[in-house]
Amino acid sequence: MNQTAPIKQDIAIGVRGLVVGFGEKIILQNLDLDVRRGEVLGFVGGSGTGKSVLTRAVLGLVPKRAGAIEVFGRDLDALRPQEHRALEQRWGVLFQHGALFSGLTVRQNIQVPMREYLDISPRLMDELASLKIEMVGLKPDAADKFPSELSGGMIKRAALARALALDPDIVFLDEPTSGLDPIGAAEFDELIATLQKTLGLTVFMVTHDLDSLYSICDRIAALADRKVAAIGTIEEMLACEHPWLRAYFHGKRGRQFDPARGRG
Amino acid sequence: MSAEPTFAVAAAGLSMSVALGGRWTIAQAGVERSARALAKQVAGSSSVAIDLGGIDAIDTAGAWLIDRCRADIVKRGGAASYSNARPEHAILLEEAHWREFAIPKHAFGSVLVNLLADVGRTLTFAFRDVAAGVAFLGEVVAAVFRLILHPRRFRFTSFVYHVENFGFRSLPIIALINFLVGCIVAQQGLFQLKRFGASTFAVDLIGILVLRELAVLLTSIMIAGRSGSAITAEIGSMKMREEIDALRVMGLDPIEVLVVPRLLALLIALPLLTFLGDMAAIFGGLVTTWYYGGIGPEIFMGRLRDAIALNTFLVGMIKAPFMALVIALISTLEGMAVEGSAESLGRQVTASVVKSIFMVIVIDGLFAMFFAAIDY
Secondary structure, eight states: OOOOOOOOTTEEEEEEEEEEEETTEEEEEEEEEEEETTOEEEEEEOTTSSHHHHHHHHHTSSOOSEEEEEETTEEGGGOOHHHHHHHHTTEEEEBTTBOOOTTSOHHHHHHHHHHHHOOOOHHHHHHHHHHHHHHTTOOGGGTTOOGGGSOHHHHHHHHHHHHTTTOOSEEEEESTTTTSOHHHHHHHHHHHHHHHHHHTOEEEEEOOOHHHHHHHOSEEEEEETTEEEEEEOHHHHHHOOOHHHHHHHHSTTTGGGOGGGSOO | OOOOOEEEEEEETTEEEEEEEEEEOTTSTTHHHHHHHHHHHTTTOSEEEEEEEEEEEEOHHHHHHHHHHHHHHHHTTOEEEEESOOHHHHHHHHHTOOOOOOOOOOOOOOHHHHHHHHHHHHHHHHHHHHHHHHHHHHHHHHHHHHHHHSGGGSOHHHHHHHHHHHTGGGHHHHHHHHHHHHHHHHHHHHHHHHTTTOTTHHHHHHHHHIIIIIHHHHHHHHHIIIIIHHHHHHHHHHHHTTHHHHHHHTTOOHIIIIIHHHHHHHHHHHHHHHHHHHHHHHHHHHHHHHHHHOOOHHHHHHHHHHHOOHHHHHHHHHHHHHHHHHHHHHHHHHHHTOOSSHHHHHHHHHHHHHHHHHHHHHHHHHHHHHHHHTTO
16 A cells, blocks of 8 residues: 555645654554646545644645645645745635634735735735625625624635635635535535636535535545545445445435435 | 736727737736736727737636726727637636726825814723723622522632632742832832931831832732733633623523632632732841841831831731722623624733723722821
């Protein structure tokens, strides 16, 4: 298993032999994962198996013990700080709870990365912020509200708008639809699909939402036993014999989608 | 990857054709400049055909800028059209097509009006603070009476925990600052009184000043900063995460559960700390007068016994519970006033400390006047 395949050209994120642990506890052991350019990869796994840890390790927020992470073919460890900053402009992150800056309005939140990295006129900055707000389906009057005045769904949308501020190539979504009502979640899925098509995004999505997995994910990766237990299309996942995956996709909640058993 | 956004214009009479090329993305530094130059070039034309075939890459910002040019032409009564757009670029141009956004402009009133409005607002808030404080005191007193009627509902564990936290854990710092201030007062007293040949009166000065005013004041200020801020932050973050609401829906009264134990703990801890502060400061005075003035401990104690009476000590001690009450009320009230954001929490903690220290000093002044009036 330790024989690692070389990372190919059309891979946006390549992870090889990743080990992450806290103290005595090893969370991820020799994890390999490829995210292809332009795909929507859904990432599933039981609570506490380290889905968020993997995302955070790729983003550099959690130190790794061993392994290599390549983004667009560049090894993150080999990058100089300047190059790392340039790379950070090419990804956007939607944190689970939005992580909007509470002291700034939605518009200012979206403009933070623009102000930091771009030399553009205030007019264009305002227009682009308004455009992103509209693209994620927020009303224009949300622009000048503070995060504490927004509902959960609006916070997710505003956070997505901020993640898209610099037109990134990759977006990381950490449970984008959790806490949304089914209609809002479906809209959010559609939104991500539309944006992915129009902007050519690569989407790395940690989710528990079976509907999202069925409707917008090109491939699904499942985390179990500290590594990626299986990766493939939804059909391949349904056919997979791994016990956790069977429980996940053929359990009570998964049953409705199971073509073999009717309804779905 | 760095192909600047370009355009080539070919004019045929009043109609023009523009061929765009390069990368029209926001990461390209010149994208806005190119768009502006393009808009200027096509300004006079009534019909423009925009050829998108040569574009390598485009993002929402690029699409927005290109479409803004097109919209400008249309607004002036001209005609503009796209051609040769790749399907994905066409979708993007549709998605990020130009439209007018109403972006509110900040209105700046006159400085004088703003200043007056600020003064008025601050005054109103100050009065509202007083009213809120009094109302809150009433609620707390009512809760205390309820607890007296139902003593089993009193949170004894929480009370002991807070006494330890506010009292026991503050011992070292309270003893240290009072000791140091005792030293400083003694040293200055000695040096200033020496000029009148009355250096032994430094002992009187230390005894009276420390017992009546300094120890209780310093201890209260220290506790307002140390424990008051902690109370506000604790209750404030509970308020932020809806824990207070959770208590309420479980039928528990947040004032009974959170405020009363902290208030009583401070009421116990602050007088004890003040007593410790008295002793530490007098000890500091003793050490300093011995070192600088050659006044030995026996002489110091003898003079001290003549200089002070029980009432000197009591004046300081009587004030301590009132200080505790004010600090506890202000810090819990400010904690309850926290709203959703982290910024609000920070603001309330600051307000809590500033108001507590201010009120401690005001109360000390009022007591000074009161004791002078009754000649105590």
